[in-house]
Amino acid sequence: MKQxxxxxxxxxxxxxxxxxxxxxxxxxxxxxxAISLQIKKLEEQLATRLFxxxxxxxxxxxxxxxxxxxxxxxLALNDEIFNQFQPxxxxxxLRLGIPSEFATTLLPSIIGEFSxxxxxxxxxxxxxxxxxxxxxxxxxGFDLVMALLDPEKSTEGQLILNDDLVWVGDKNRPxxxxxxxxxxxxxxxxxxxxxxxxxxxxxxxxxxxxxNADLTGITAAIKQGMGISALAKSSVPPQLDIxxxxxxxxxxxxxxxxxxxxxxxxxxxxxxxxxxxxxxAG
Numbered sequence: 258m259k260q261x262x263x264x265x266x267x268x269x270x271x272x273x274x275x276x277x278x279x280x281x282x283x284x285x286x287x288x289x290x291a292i293s294l295q296i297k298k299l300e301e302q303l304a305t306r307l308f309x310x311x312x313x314x315x316x317x318x319x320x321x322x323x324x325x326x327x328x329x330x331x332l333a334l335n336d337e338i339f340n341q342f343q344p345x346x347x348x349x350x351l352r353l354g355i356p357s358e359f360a361t362t363l364l365p366s367i368i369g370e371f372s373x374x375x376x377x378x379x380x381x382x383x384x385x386x387x388x389x390x391x392x393x394x395x396x397x398g399f400d401l402v403m404a405l406l407d408p409e410k411s412t413e414g415q416l417i418l419n420d421d422l423v424w425v426g427d428k429n430r431p432x433x434x435x436x437x438x439x440x441x442x443x444x445x446x447x448x449x450x451x452x453x454x455x456x457x458x459x460x461x462x463x464x465x466x467x468x469n470a471d472l473t474g475i476t477a478a479i480k481q482g483m484g485i486s487a488l489a490k491s492s493v494p495p496q497l498d499i500x501x502x503x504x505x506x507x508x509x510x511x512x513x514x515x516x517x518x519x520x521x522x523x524x525x526x527x528x529x530x531x532x533x534x535x536x537x538a539g
Contacts, residue, residue, distance in 0.1 A: 261302060263335055265295045266328040269307070272296065273317050273325055299324075348377040351525050354402040357384035358472040358492040367532045375525050386470065388445040391516065400520035401530055405447045405489065406512040414514030417534045418491065422451060422508035424500040425493055426485035434504050437463035438484030442470050447511060448487045455506040489513065491537055513537065 272281040278292045285292070296315075300307050307321035317325065355364070360382060371380060383390070387404035406412055408419070426432055437456070441449045456463050467478040475486055476496050485500055489511050493499060515533065520526045 259302065261331075262295075262298070263332065265299050267332055268292060268295045269299055269321075270325065270328050270332060272315070273321070278315060346377050347375050347522055347525055349521060350379045350381045351375075351401070351520070351522055351529060352381045352383070352399045353529065354383045354385065354390040354399040354404075356387055356390075356403065356405060356492075357470060358475075358488055358494075359403060360384040361472045362492050362494050363533065363536055366536055367529070371525075371529060371532060374528060375522075378522060378525050380529075384471070386442065386445045387447060397519070399516075399518050400522065400526045401518065402516040403533060404514055404516060406514055407447065407451075408510050408512055410512070412512070412514055414516045415530070416512055416514050418513040418537045420489040420491050420511050420513055422448065422487055422511045423490045423493065424485055424502075424505050424508065425479070425488050425497045426500040427479050427482070428498040428500075430480075430482040432485050432500070432502075434502075435462065437461055438466040439463060440467045440469070440475050440478045440484045440486045441465055442475070443468055446470075448489075451508055451511075452487045455508055459504075459506055461504055 268281060268285060268287075271284060272278055272292065275281050275284060278289045278296075282289050282292045296307065303320075303324070305320045306318060307324060308315040309318045310316075364382065368380065383399070387406065390399070390402050391404050404414065406414070432438065439452065441452065443449070466484045469475050469478065472492075472494065476494060478484070479486060479497060487508055488497075490499070491513070515530050517526065517530065
């Protein structure tokens with residue numbers, strides 16, 4: 258049984274709609290000879306001329322106009338069938354829980370690309386300490402949670418990075434080596450616990466000069482000379498510098514994990530997790 262090429266028919270309709278081979282080629286992304294070959298194949302299958310040459314232009318003739326109407330109907334039916342089986346576009350909201358320092362440094366590079374893929378899915382972000390994000394009270398409040406854990410702590414989360422925990426400060430404001438001033442997040446913060454436990458093993462005097470749960474507040478305090486802090490290396494913002502000094506104890510490593518929760522949008526959740534992992538791994 259003979260069968261017409263839908264691709265050739267779509268090219269044929271485009272030629273008529275745009276008024277020429279060249280313009281059709283620009284829209285479809287094919288050369289003029291390639292367009293001409295498609296039209297020639299249609300004419301050979303139907304054993305009739307579809308265009309008449311008038312000067313340098315190809316003008317659709319009576320037979321071509323007859324085919325044009327039928328081709329439009331056939332293409333419309335083809336597109337309708339595909340539309341019936343295409344999944345409905347995702348709509349709704351995707352709830353992400355993330356430590357504040359990563360919300361500040363990581364999310365800006367992700368949000369635009371994610372919105373292009375899922376324009377009808379709104380991203381609802383909650384920034385908090387990892388301990389709070391993983392608490393039972395918040396268990397059903399998120400689709401995806403990014404959290405920080407001590408290396409020795411077992412977890413059901415997806416490990417995406419073993420990161421170094423580093424001291425951070427402002428190189429233009431050297432810290433006092435006699436009495437160390439600290440800018441830290443509140444109790445419950447993994448960084449805070451690690452810093453205090455390591456300093457208690459040293460003879461260096463120290464005090465907490467400022468407490469803030471938000472990276473923006475911590476950064477501002479450091480820039481004002483209120484002290485130094487600690488962050489996962491992958492979350493250090495460009496405004497701060499990694500501080501290395503023999504009097505400062507090594508802080509070890511930290512696990513960065515993703516926790517996939519029950520979600521109405523598993524496809525979007527998986528893509529967001531993929532974005533986060535690729536940015537951190539890079």
